[in-house]
Amino acid sequence: MLASEEHARVGALRARRATAHHVTVAPGVDIAYVVDDYTDGWTTPPVVMLLHGIGESAEAFAGWAPRLARHCRVVRVDLRGYGLSSPVDEHAALSIEAMADDIDALAARLGGAIHVVGAKLGAQVALALAQRGAPWMASLTLAGVLISPGGALGKWVDDWLRLVDRSGVEGWARATMPGRMGSALTPQAMEWWTRYMGEAPAGAVKACFRMLPRLAEPSRLEAIRCPTQVIVAVQPERPGAYDQRQSVAEVRRWQSRIPGSALVELQADSYHIAATHPDACAALTLSFIERISS
Template sequence: MTLALQIEGRDDAPAVVLLHAIATSSKLWAPQVAPLATDFRVVRVDLPGHGASPLLPGSPDYESYADAVVSALAGIGIDRFVLVGLSFGAMVAMQIAVRNPDTVAGLVLACCAAYTPPPVAAMWQDRVDGVKQGGLAGQAAGTLGRWFTPSFAEASPQTVEWVRGMILGTPDEGFVAAATMISTLDHRELLPRITARTLVIAGEHDQAAQPAGLAAIADAIPNASLITLNAAHLANVEAPVAFGEAIAAFAKGL
């Protein structure tokens, strides 16, 4: 089994690999693809159970997701890359960076957590139970409310509907697997073991992954830097130009 990949840019350009948030797909990176593809080979991955990628068998965990991503990239001849993860994608990216230090040339972690405390774990379990009972449709409004600032949502209804379509198009089983992983997340001991140069991106108005938490992640990773964008959780959608330019500048500076 392999994962679905979307590839843009020159075959001989340095590779930038993009991992999306829960309940979305590789389509989430549409705002960044064309600008990045001018200088990089951009590879977007549909994580297991999302987009066109099948769910992993058994009881998947971060290690199995990480290995699936690296295996899919190796299958197209990519064995060194800058890795960018947003939210759940960043949680997977942390595991990839630790398990494959010679493969990850640089790491970008955006709008994410390294640990889910018990009260937040309980909220994730409630979401899992809700999806099992009624599907993702019942989760869409609350999710969008956490992902965007009210002013952006009001000014950008078409963009919000585009993201809503990704949420509703996510298989329930894919969401449940990822949400269950998030509910048990504890990557705190991984952070000091990340050797790749790292850029951490926070959203100033992000309530799902608050800026203080991103600052703590940056502090825990050797050779990491932190920037904060004027956005909520889906910072690559709410601040697409600033987000893409930050990735490009970081990758070029490696």
């Protein structure tokens, strides 16, 4: 990384540390979040909470903020172990339910109805909350989700743990980036995402890896009652190393189990559409929120 790039990154991190909010959600667990709000002062905007994936933080949704924050109060969360939230030891007994408890407690502190957007790991947390029937959850948007992470990723967990031990989180990110992003990003963007994810704490990343084999297809999708939108990439078949994409037919199979849910197809060949197509995903999310709120 160039010295100028490192200086800019450190400056941005310091600025964020000065503006981040912190909430204690359990003994020894603090959750950090940032708020983007450029709405008109005389309005009461909807609140949208964005939940990120493994190896990420609130910064992963920076590209969503310009579109959403003019019309919504946007809450970008650092999940437990990431960003400015409490750290996680690599051998911690981490679970999606515990991470969902964190967000439930945060939502209680924020108050009111909240629209939730989840990508990757964040989508698993959001699904757990929706299946509980969290009363504050106004809607759910899934922008990049594996409905059975254990089935899709479990076979790679040992490889990924070795990659992190041998080459650090950045080594894992570099090896798996094509299977995550497809061909949607420029080389410069791929490098940025690789370095950004490479800065994630190894302990949290490895703890999340060890959790993946336990994550099967949810058994209570039919219990979800909040309005739900699933954004799926329409991609050609292009097998590759650690390819994390899934067919539209497979997404439609489980999405149809969620009562009244909508499937929206996005012209993209990536799994991580929240990163590769932030403008399109943010626009679809805003349109969905406005439609169900009218």
